[in-house]
Amino acid sequence: MKASQIPAELTQVLYTKEQVDDRLRDVAAEIDAEYGDKDLLLVGVLNGAVMVMADLSRALRSHVEMDWMAISSYGSGTQSSGVVRILKDLTTDIEGRHVLVVEDIIDTGLTLAYLMQNLASRKPASLEIMTMFRKPEALKNPVSVKYVGFDLPDEFVVGYGLDYAGRYRNLTDVGTLAPHVYA
Numbered sequence: 001m002k003a004s005q006i007p008a009e010l011t012q013v014l015y016t017k018e019q020v021d022d023r024l025r026d027v028a029a030e031i032d033a034e035y036g037d038k039d040l041l042l043v044g045v046l047n048g049a050v051m052v053m054a055d056l057s058r059a060l061r062s063h064v065e066m067d068w069m070a071i072s073s074y075g076s077g078t079q080s081s082g083v084v085r086i087l088k089d090l091t092t093d094i095e096g097r098h099v100l101v102v103e104d105i106i107d108t109g110l111t112l113a114y115l116m117q118n119l120a121s122r123k124p125a126s127l128e129i130m131t132m133f134r135k136p137e138a139l140k141n142p143v144s145v146k147y148v149g150f151d152l153p154d155e156f157v158v159g160y161g162l163d164y165a166g167r168y169r170n171l172t173d174v175g176t177l178a179p180h181v182y183a
């Protein structure tokens with residue numbers, strides 16, 4: 001994105017789409033090497049993971065299936081609410097399947113801890129996590145994340161699937177939202 005196209009609400013671009021694509025190529029190679037010929041089911045967490053899912057799945061050499069879940073953690077604000085519920089469940093039975101959860105970003109990891117517990121109870125053959133972005137808070141959470149795109153500073157970011165109050169998901173790059181927008 002050219003500087004002139006950066007919306008006034010963004011203070012700076014942290015990652016360009018090019019940087020995201022470069023990193024995704026490496027992560028995809030790791031995943032290909034790990035799973036080999038195994039049938040892999042990618043589980044995207046709506047809505048944020050839509051862009052990561054689209055790009056990661058196409059960077060993989062392996063054939064994969066995709067399914068989606070929607071869970072609520074944040075409302076429209078920037079703080080984790082602690083309230084997690086399933087808004088849309090999988091359509092796939094994951095018992096005996098190799099499952100890789102695809103996330104946009106992990107902050108407190110609260111959402112993910114709940115989701116992993118829920119998915120593990122369905123007895124998949126394996127269950128791992130790939131997230132495009134991870135914030136420092138996430139490291140305090142016991143949930144182990146196998147594949148990480150980038151570790152972010154503790155700032156609220158938007159773009160590449162990440163929203164603020166439903167907006168900015170379609171920004172190509174990832175940037176920090178100016179505090180005045182959500183203050």
Ligand code: 5GP
Pocket residue numbers: 048073074080104105106107108109110111112155156157158159162163164
């Ligand atoms: P957690 O439960 O890990 O605290 O929050 C996970 C979810 O909160 C993410 O899937 C995402 O929807 C939202 N979230 C966390 N940090 C950010 C951020 O910096 N920007 C945006 N737009 N959403 C975030």
Ligand code: MG
Pocket residue numbers: 045046048049103104105
């Ligand atoms: Mg998410």
Ligand code: MG
Pocket residue numbers: 048074162163164
């Ligand atoms: Mg959101």
